Amino acid sequence: MKIFRIFSTITLILILLLPIYAQSKRNIKILGVAIQGNKTISENSIKIQSGLIDGKEVSYEDFSSAIRRLWKLKLFSDIQIYVDKVTNEGVFLIIKVDEYPRLGKFIVIGNKKIKKDKIDEEVNLLTGKVLSPYLISESKRKIKNLYEKDGYLLVEIKEELKEGKRENTQDLIFNIKENKKVHIKNIEFEGNSKFSDSKLRRIMKETRKRNLFLFRVGEFNKEKYEEDKNKLRAFYRKEGYRDFEILHDSISYSSNSKSMFIKMNVCEGPRYKYRNITFSGNRLYSDKQLLALLNIKSGDWYNAEELQKGVYERINGLYMDQGYLFFQIVPHEIPISDNEIDLNLEITENNQVSINLINIVGNSKTHENVIRRELKIFPGDIFNRDALMRSQREVFILNYFSNVTPDVIPKNEKEVDIEITVEEKSSDRANMSVSISQMHGLIGGGGVEFNNFLG
The missing domain is CATH 3.10.20.310 (membrane protein fhac)
Structure with a gap:
């Protein structure tokens, strides 16, 4: 219109x-x-x-x-x-x-399980905000997500608008009918012959059917459900079923809306073995050296997790520790028969890279020399990923910083600058992380807490 x-x-x-x-x-x-x-x-x-x-x-x-x-x-x-x-x-x-009218008051009615303060924090509906249909719809969606995370999947939210006290303002009222919390009664699979339903249910660690004897409440969380479906895919591909698919899944409820039933239709596909494993483009290392590092041989069952580790951790790490920061490797999986694949690893070694400058950022209280004396990598050196990670660890265990983040910034095809960003501690909690840049992703990291580190 x-x-x-x-x-x-x-x-x-x-x-x-x-x-x-x-x-x-x-x-x-x-x-x-x-x-x-x-x-x-x-x-x-x-x-x-x-x-x-x-x-x-x-x-x-x-x-x-x-x-x-x-x-x-x-x-x-x-x-x-x-x-x-x-x-x-x-x-x-x-x-x-x-x-559009402006928001006068924001009122919530019927919320017993989630406090108004938590709803306010989620929707951020401030007085004077433009009250468009999109804003109302988005606010309802956010509140519904809050309830769904707590297991209230059948929550109903209806909006009501009333004239506000000021000109061109309206009060927004959300009437919430929370309904009862839904518990997972059963998870059923169709199309699986290689692994039983009970085995597959154990893979889905965050989506479990209710079992009070085992202290499982059987709550459903949409985000965790999607994560569990990915775990299921990863499990099959680790076991050699690289063509595994979840064809469709459905959720239904009991007549009293208290119980949920999940049904998942899967296609397992054949279990693959490796036939031929070849490399192309490698000059620095022989096929035999790279094959030993890959740790996969002809006749092995296909394992997506082990392939990822061999390619992106071990082989990629080998080259990066020798200064080949712009090294690239692309695995090509070629199905040969119903249960065999050939694997070709296409390598582009590119140039060896040296370090131009090392910059320290964020140290307002700590002298730069205190940081630099812990580094295991220096201007003029050939880039070495392991040395950079050890430098990061040594700076971190000084216990002066809550974050230590090295970043590698390409200068040209043969040189890079390293920028080490530190966040000086304001408490005795500490975390560390590492990045190489958007091109190369993470090269290390983790979450660590050192409360009273020297005590």
């Missing part, structure tokens, strides 16, 4: 301006712009945002652009542009808008 109205107003402008277009190909001059319907947004602001300003020469396309610009502000429920008057010198325009 709104889109139709916008196009109809543009068409109206075009019809009224046709005589001018027929007489001249020049732009049309705006002689005046009147604003109608605005309540809280100033006339001048609407003119500036639309781009339709007194004295400006415009083309037909500028009217469409004006509406798009005003629409993107998400302040108006309707926008219309009319031609008020046409003269030989130009046109007088009217921009008519309907503003």
Whole structure:
């Protein structure tokens, strides 16, 4: 309806301006712009945002652009542009808008299981905010997610709008019917013949059916459910079933809405073995050396987890410790028969990289020399990933910093700068992390707490 109205107003402008277009190909001059319907947004602001300003020469396309610009502000429920008057010198325009109301009070009714403070923190609905249909819908979705995380999957939320005390304000009221918490009664699989239902249920550690004898409450969490489905995929691919798929899954409820039933239809596919394993593009190391490091041989069952470790931890680590920071390796899995694959590892070694500068950032209280004397890597050295990680650890165990993050910044094809960012401690908790850059991802890290480290 709104889109139709916008196009109809543009068409109206075009019809009224046709005589001018027929007489001249020049732009049309705006002689005046009147604003109608605005309540809280100033006339001048609407003119500036639309781009339709007194004295400006415009083309037909500028009217469409004006509406798009005003629409993107998400302040108006309707926008219309009319031609008020046409003269030989130009046109007088009217921009008519309907503003969305502003939020007065935000009220929640019926919330017993989740406190209003927690809801407020999640939705962040402040007085004066533009109360658009999108904002209301998003707020309902966020509140529903809060309840679903606590197992209240059947929560119902209805909105109500009432006139606020101030002009163009409305109070937003959410009436919540929490309903009962839903517990998982059963998880059933179809299509599995290699592993039993009970085995697959054990893989899904965060989505467990209710068993009070084993102290399992059987609560359902949508995010953890998706994680468990990924664990299921990883399990099968670790066992050689690289074509495993979850064809579809469904969730149903008991008649009293207290129990949930999960049904998952899977396709296991064949179990694969490696046939031929080859390398291409490697000059620095022989096929035999790389194959030993990969730790996979012909006749082994396919194992996606072991392949990832061999390729991206062991082989990638070998090259990076020798300064080949821009080293790339791409595994190509080629199915040969119903249960065999060939594996080709395509390698691009690129140039060996040396260190240009090492910069220390974030040390406002700690002298730079205190940090530098712990480093195991120096300007002019060939880049070494292991030395960089040891440097990070040595700086971290000084116990002066809550975070120590080395970042490798490419300078050119043969040089890199290293930037070590430290966060000086304000408490006796400490964490550490490591990154190489967006190109190369993490090269180390972890979460560690050292409370009273020397005590």
